[in-house]
Amino acid sequence: MTEHKHEPVPFRTFILIWFALLVLTVVTVAVSRVHLGAWNIWVALTIASIKSSLVVFIFMHLRQESKLFKIGLLTLLIIVAIFIGLTFTDVLYR
Amino acid sequence: MIIKGLLPMSIEHRDDTGARFGMWLFLYTEVILFSGLFILYSVGLAKFPQQFAEASHKLNIYFGTINTLVLLTSSLTIALAITAIQKNKIKLTLNLCFVTIFLAIVFLINKYFEWSAEIGHGIYPGSEHLAEMGPGITAFFNLYYFTAGLHGFHILIGGTLIAVVATLIAKGKVTSDRYTLLENSALYWHLVDLVWIFLFPLYYLIL
Numbered sequence: 001m002t003e004h005k006h007e008p009v010p011f012r013t014f015i016l017i018w019f020a021l022l023v024l025t026v027v028t029v030a031v032s033r034v035h036l037g038a039w040n041i042w043v044a045l046t047i048a049s050i051k052s053s054l055v056v057f058i059f060m061h062l063r064q065e066s067k068l069f070k071i072g073l074l075t076l077l078i079i080v081a082i083f084i085g086l087t088f089t090d091v092l093y094r
Numbered sequence: 095m096i097i098k099g100l101l102p103m104s105i106e107h108r109d110d111t112g113a114r115f116g117m118w119l120f121l122y123t124e125v126i127l128f129s130g131l132f133i134l135y136s137v138g139l140a141k142f143p144q145q146f147a148e149a150s151h152k153l154n155i156y157f158g159t160i161n162t163l164v165l166l167t168s169s170l171t172i173a174l175a176i177t178a179i180q181k182n183k184i185k186l187t188l189n190l191c192f193v194t195i196f197l198a199i200v201f202l203i204n205k206y207f208e209w210s211a212e213i214g215h216g217i218y219p220g221s222e223h224l225a226e227m228g229p230g231i232t233a234f235f236n237l238y239y240f241t242a243g244l245h246g247f248h249i250l251i252g253g254t255l256i257a258v259v260a261t262l263i264a265k266g267k268v269t270s271d272r273y274t275l276l277e278n279s280a281l282y283w284h285l286v287d288l289v290w291i292f293l294f295p296l297y298y299l300i301l
Contacts, residue, residue, distance in 0.1 A: 032299035044295035
């Protein structure tokens, strides 16, 4: 693999992302106190997904990594989706 | 591309990108490990929605929220440490590592108080009090203790890893030219944060 160093991510970027993560945490807690029925869990999962994308792409520098890293992550997500999907084809139709 | 360190007659074999990719591969397997537990959770939730909500109410939302803020902040400090070492600010890097380790300890202390309170109420795997509350609530707490316990164990490993890297930075073995170890420990630490990002709403916040 070719050796290339990442440009340092400015402190400011990380602090802004951190702030966004804090705001999203407050939003999750606030929304969870309102009864939305089954929607509660989907809202919680959506916010958690947004938070984790921020962590993965910015904090973990995935944005700066080569395509290989991103394909790896995509493969992982597909595998996990298959696990969940196959489990529920069983569980839901028992 | 200019490669530093080629002027002396020694040729160094290193592949930083490869080392990072190796770490990512390992982290993918960690995600698979935790996703198994989350799948168990979702099956439990589908089977016992009321009981899971009831059990979730017994968890202390304040402990959960504070620990979320602690972990997010520790993720920030270790991310900042990478930028600091890239800019060759060694003192700052070390301090950021120390803050991260400190926050890891704060997280574990919080967990200690939280679990003590719950165990004090007779809620722990295998307790009679829990068995009386029925299978749904028992399943919730067994999964909660296992998942949060495994996560806490990861905090312990991640904190230790960062402490080791901090020592190496202080000794000058990890430098602004060679900091893959710090990067990989930071990646591990972020994974711990990622798991908590899902664990927190799923266990503490369901209505």
